[in-house]
Amino acid sequence: MTNLKRMLLAAALGLPFAGQAMAQTKIEGLHVWTSASEVGALKVITDKLKTMGFEWQDSAVGGANGANAQQALRTRVAAGNPPAVMQFLGFEGLGWAKEGVLRSLNDLYAKNSWKAALPPVMLQFLEQDDSFFSTPINMHRQNWVWANKAVFDKAGIAIPTSWDELIASAEKLKAIGVTPIAMSDESWQIEELFESMLIDVNGPDFYKKAAIDLDETALSSPEMIKTFELLGKVRGLHDAGFTGRDWAAATNLVANGQAGMQIMGDWAKGEFLAKGMKPGVDFLCFPTPTATPNYKFVFDTFGGFKIDNGDIAKGQDAVAEAIMDPEVQKKFNLIKGSIPARLDVPMDDFDDCAKRSFSDRVAAIKDNAIYGSLTDGFAVEPRFSGVFQDVVGKFFVTDMSAEDAVKSLVDGINNAR
Amino acid sequence: MATNAASLATSSTPLATNARSFRRQHRIGRAVIYGSLFFMAAFYLMPLWVMITTSVKHLDEIYAGSFIGLPQQISFDAWRTAWSEACNGTACKGLKPYFINSLLLTIPAVIMSTGIGAINGYVITKWRFPGSNVIFGLLLFGCFLPFQAVILPMAQTLGILGLAGSLPGLVLVHTVYGIAFTTLFFRNYFVSIPDELVRAAKIDGAGFIRIFVSIMLPAALPIIVVSCIWQFTQIWNDYLFGASFTAGENAPITVALNNIVNVSMGRKEYNVDMAAAMIAALPTLFVYVVAGRYFVRGLTAGAVKG
Amino acid sequence: MSRPTPLSNRIEHWLPRLVLAPSLLVVLVAVYLFICWTGWISLSSSMIVPKYDFVGLNQYVRLWSTPRWHTAVFNLFVFSTLFLALTTGLGLLMAILLDQKIRVEGTLRAIFLYPMALSFIVTGTAWKWILNPALGVQKVINELGWTSFVFDWIAQPTFAIYCVVIAAVWQSTGFAMAIFLAGLRGIDNSVIKAAQIEGASLPRIYRTIVVPMLRPAFLSVIVLLSYIAIKSFDLILALTNTGPGSATEMPSTFMYSATFRRDQMGVGAASAMMMLMTVAAIIVPYLYSELKESRDGH
């Protein structure tokens, strides 16, 4: 009631809330996590933070694939009122770091030798101009197939070893009256499928050239056309209700046995686990089929804005330390479905899918076959990945030819350069 | 009052046979009118039906594919969850605090924008001066501003004013962008009030403010209702400004609702979403259903010469 | 006049201007200055944050070379035209039907009016289900026995925009109806009686006499609906999220994603300027005629 009174008074006087300035031990974090499992995982970090003497002040802005949060962040920076800590994915953090508004965590990195504890491929997203600006909590693998084991058994399908095999198995699934692939017409969900094909069919090196270096010859190559043609074969393997479907609803189709499989990152795992299904027993998780093993990643980091307040700086350090705490990483990822960002966290308590992800990551690092996900902003800057999404999304729902798709992709990328 | 056209037609027909056929036509006509109205009403109620039934269904039932049908079991758990337990980020206090935020921001913003609109409309119609029409034109153009275009400069301005991220800041933004419409409402209404009223009051010795308070405002009650309803709906339902200019615990209900509904990665609780959506819509629904009568009446008063 | 005027008179003289001044000032800043700011950004190379350099019309060239922007412009045109026509027509029809001494008028009016009270953040999901062929209308009708019935516009890139129109019309018709109903109630009964004595049929009376008398109501309806059409942002996001395959992109959603999602603030600003120019091209002549009229009146 006193709070309400104060707000009323402040409203009447046209003053900013007194509470705003008083948050001396409060650390405000802006993020996009709103689902139960996400929030549950986040609580691992905030609980740890509490033991370190700081209170997490939550600012969640969900929706629009993170655009709402990005908009909130931009307006707050414009207003000179940035959050103490911000969740970044992929290039988002780099952009702000280039503007010089993020606080350097170099001292902490040096003191705790965090650099050595992390996969080298992550560092490019954590560091700008020799300054570490954020700390990673997890790693999701993007290129997974999720399948209902009972359905696969009934249709007599083994785990496919190539995309052609995977697509061919669709006929068997159709024969037993099951939707072969659970998906949505949302562009990003289609793109998850596309980028898996892109790397699986053409190999990691080609993926790097086309999706990361944006090499024009690679982009306009026959390999690209081939990939689009492959994607075109998936048209019609979904059900009529795929329009506007959330990815989690698609996952549920697989879990319920209404659909055979889904191609999605390992955040989908939580849906099966929530139903009490067990990996390998009730559902299958396997990487998208390929001759050249690869690993595509997505991870969440938190960075702090430069704010002229010593207490907040201490709090930002505390957040970084909490995130990099191995125990926190373990507990967090057990809930979130991903694997720890740190390479040195014991994986014993994790499920088989996570264990597979962890071991595949180690192998991929060795083989130089680990790359960032295009869809989720770890391959190229948003203005380019957006073009991929536009073209792939449009290609899939219309009768656009693979050649036209490649042409508009090249034009679009050049236009955005 | 509406004419009962059909009954007039019967009573003014002299011949009995004609009267009978007219009566039959009349009955058919009435049936067609009622039929189309009820059909449209059903169409209009459809989304509400979906929302209400979903909000009382069990989540498994929804995931099993029942989106539109009747619920097998009715449970109000989702409503309780939405009101007091649903999580907006790590804060799992339900919609309640944000509901209060929205009230705290909507009420002053509605009062201020309506008040300013009223006095602007009064000046523009009753105290014209050279250029007052141009000013009205300038104000009116603000109605059609795409708000996405002004978010960043507005954020910077609020930062300079020290109102960034606060409810008073949001109240200010809504008031500023509400002025265009409220001014238009009051201007169009006051135009229909004869200028002689103001002249009479001037001769009676009333000044600028006295005329406004004693004569114009009491006469403007219908349009005040219209303006308040319009502004209330617009501000309560706003998402863009709310998400841009508030943060965390200061967020209005639409932002909290969006966070509950728009899960980026994670299982959607459709029943809670729908219950939350209904809760977020209750005040505006209440305003329309309760004040709807006055709303139409207010519009009428604006259209008819006083 | 050089005669000294009493102070109170001078106050009375300046008071109206003083009262209007804050609104004017605020609008000059919050509308016109901000438009100028956006214009400036549209000529700069701004990406993630505003930059104040100058790159000429580069961002406009880039904007117009983006196929998605063409879709957005085309959609705005289709959407606005259909939305205005259908909402006005349906609103008028409802108002006329409700004006026939309907017994449950109050209830029906509330039913038609309630969507106006809801935000699309709220109703988007419900509409998504209703329009989804596997969940909504199509499924229900198929289950009722008409198995060949197909209503899957929302999944068809060429038809999805009409789904947006349907939902938008649903939301705004009640408002148009309320204004028309108000207009109808304001019409002198004797006009209708006179026409009936002349032997005109009811539809004819409405078509030739009553509807033309509703001109002021039409004007208010069109202004308010244009406002809603231009602002149709959360509607798109909630219903189709610009899909399938960017088929329901609109200028407002394009601007939003360019600025806040794709770090192309310059392109976003350019698209905002294009929107503003379009709005100005339509609204300024209207404002001009409206203000000219009121000047003639006195």
Added chain:
Amino acid sequence: MSTLEIDRARKLYGELEVLKEVSISIGTGDFLVLLGPSGCGKSTLLNMIAGLEEISGGEIRIAGKVVNDLSPKDRDIAMVFQSYALYPTMTVRQNIEFGMKIRGVPQAERDKAVKTAADLLQMTHLLNRKPSQLSGGQRQRVAMGRAIVRQPKLFLFDEPLSNLDAKLRVDMRTEIKRLHARLGTTIVYVTHDQIEAMTLATRVAVMKDGVVQHLDDPQSVYDRPANVYVAKFVGSPSMNIIPAKLEVKEGRAVAVIDIPGAAPTELAGIPVSSQAAAKYAGRRVLVGIRPELFSLAGAQSAQKLSVNIDVVEPTGPDTLALFQAGGVEVTARVPPRAVAARTPATLAVDTAKIVLFDAETEQRID
């Protein structure tokens, strides 16, 4: 001292001059009617007197005091409007006492004033009603009551009867006249109805295009209009304006009028000075003859016109006979059944009341 002096008052709207140096002066107890068609500037002038419009040039004095820069409330005036301008949300009582309330008049005094006014206008029973519950005539009374309680030096009426039906208008007209007689106040009254002007005014100012054409007592305006415009505007049917040639015979002015199918007719005995007669001798002039100056010619009639009657319009008390003379249609007011259509008649003219006008300037020739 005059109660109202308008001294070369001007009104400009930008470049447009709607009032051109108007000067009018009336004394206490006078009833001035500003008469003219719409757009002649009469309402603007009234609003300038009231202080509702700024005065662009010249001076307006009320009771000797320059009021140019005084706000309406300080001018000691009251005004009755065409639409009555009753405050719609207030009762009749509140309407009447609103001005007193603003001036801070104590309640008891207000009650007394309201009672007096209500008694005077016989509307005591209406005091608690809202304007929307009143008939047109009742609203008119309330508007007058509101003016009366102010006890101003000057009453202003802006076409107060034009929204009433014909019967009520005549009644209210009489009532206003009676009120004027009883209260003895000074009134400025705007109307476009010349009968109201004739019946009510002690002074009439006929206006056109922002200029006072004629300012005099009603009878003088009627009898000796200052120009053709005034002549035609005042009186119904209006004054006949017949083109003629002026000749001087034996030192007296004679107007020669062409009558179709007859010899040119000479009218002698026109009241015009000998200088004017000499000046206009042999030139074309306009002869102004009120319809009632005609009569059936008798044996002794000096000035006669032999004409062919085209149309006869009986009005009851008398008949209007229309015929051609001097190339225009002329109306004569004759006793009922005195003449018949399409028959010749001989009419006498009371030439002593004829008015002559300059053919070019259309001003009266004295």
